[in-house]
Amino acid sequence: MMDSPSYMLSKIAEKDNLTVYELFFGPNHPGMHGNFGYVLEMIGTEIVKVRPNAGHLHRGFEKLMEQKLWVQNIALVPRICVADPDPNEVAYCTAIEKILRVDIPDRAKFLRTITLEMSRLSSFLMGMGALAAAVGLYTAMNIMTADRDLILDLFEWLTGARVYHMFSIPGGVRNDLPDGFVERLYKVLDHLEKRLIEYDKLLFENPIIHKRLKGLGYVSKEDAVKYGLTGPNLRASGNPYDVRVDDPYAAYPYLDVRVITQEGGDALTRAIQIRLEFEETINLIRRALKTMPEGEIRLNLGNLSALKVPKGEAYAKVESSKGEFGYYVVSDGGMKPYRVAVRGPSLPAGLLLAQKHLPKMKIDDVAAWMASLAICPPDIDK
């Protein structure tokens, strides 16, 4: 204790009357995802106070969407979350379809579901990789990044682009599965399932991650609801809530979605939650591919560049890899949205929970804490 770096630093600081100092964790910090920051007040290596420093990533999406045609916004919404772009497109399109009161063809629903689940896989791989990198296990991160590329290849084949797919449009999806796609997807899923053994060895059974994450950032069952956490973070605290089951959209009513819940609520439980949901997502894609019907992939809504949405408002929510992505769309009957409000899943954890958890935490744990809660700054700071 006497010769620990924290103790030494605080002693040096006391001597110079610099007990409390300010540290900018981000926007330029290797442990930070995106241009976001926390201003930490520190004593030695211990955090005393935290102030989220948002604004570097503000691009005015919600206002920008009011100035573009309904269909033009499809090119804009995936940029709100880079790692998991499809929930944005699907939520935005579902909200428009709710106002239009149309029901899209079943095959389009299944295609949306498959892209959503593929996007979830790629986002989980990135999330697990970020967690691994935050505790210094870079081998796991490299392997996961390479495996994520296989999913991006499939996206490229299906939609024409690797990251910003712009696949869903009001009334359905843009193109059908190419020949040989399903076989390739099965192959990739088998590969990922085999890789899980490797991930377990490298990451989830690694003593380092158990020592670092056990007890870090504990969220109780009540607190998770109180703070408004959603997705895997909520389920890791023992609350069985999943938008796919409780308020199903796309093809989820036809599929049997298994909700995984765990008791625990600390960072280790959340990490294992992601790993268990990753396995379940692979099975879910297989089930969706088996039950996918043939048929039309798009409703004919006329010329989409002249689409007029009748007066009304709708809220559509989608379960993304980080939690509930919600789009509240208001139309005044014109060619452009009157108002679009976006509910990002990282907001409660990134802004509110940070102020409860980070004080009394060591500076080394901040990056791991952020990765365990899957905080994605672009959807805090839209």
Place this chain on the structure above:
Amino acid sequence: MSLGDKSVYSPLTNLKNLFKKPMTVKYPKEILKVFPKDGVSPIYRGLHTNDLNKCIGCGMCQRICPFDAIEMKVIGENEQGRAIKKPVVDYGRCSFCGFCVDVCPTNSLKMSRHYIYKVKTVKSMSAKEEVEHIKQKFKLLPDESLGDDIGYNTGKTKKILG
């Protein structure tokens, strides 16, 4: 998930990676071989290519473009003395969403599988001139064609808009 006892030989299992193919390719020499056609996906949304004989200069692509990347440029006059307009794509603004291809009524505007755009700069240029030079060059002009390797186009998929 428990921390089981690991074999003494477990570090040696990593040696199997010595005999595996690398994950990456050396780009100009090797091309990715994951798609039915080598390189990028068959419907890749890359740089545009426009068939000037088919293009009627209607300006639908300019209207649908979410980021104002397309400008209709006058390239001449027809017999009645009306201006002939063709689209010019500014790649500084383009987001490669492909809506301009979807909306094209004659299927003349397509996207190619090319995605690297090179601009030659002259050494003697000042910094300001260089910026202007790149601004002018970073565009698809009507007389340019990348038509040999077509990616995303509405002939391959069903028509969406219009």
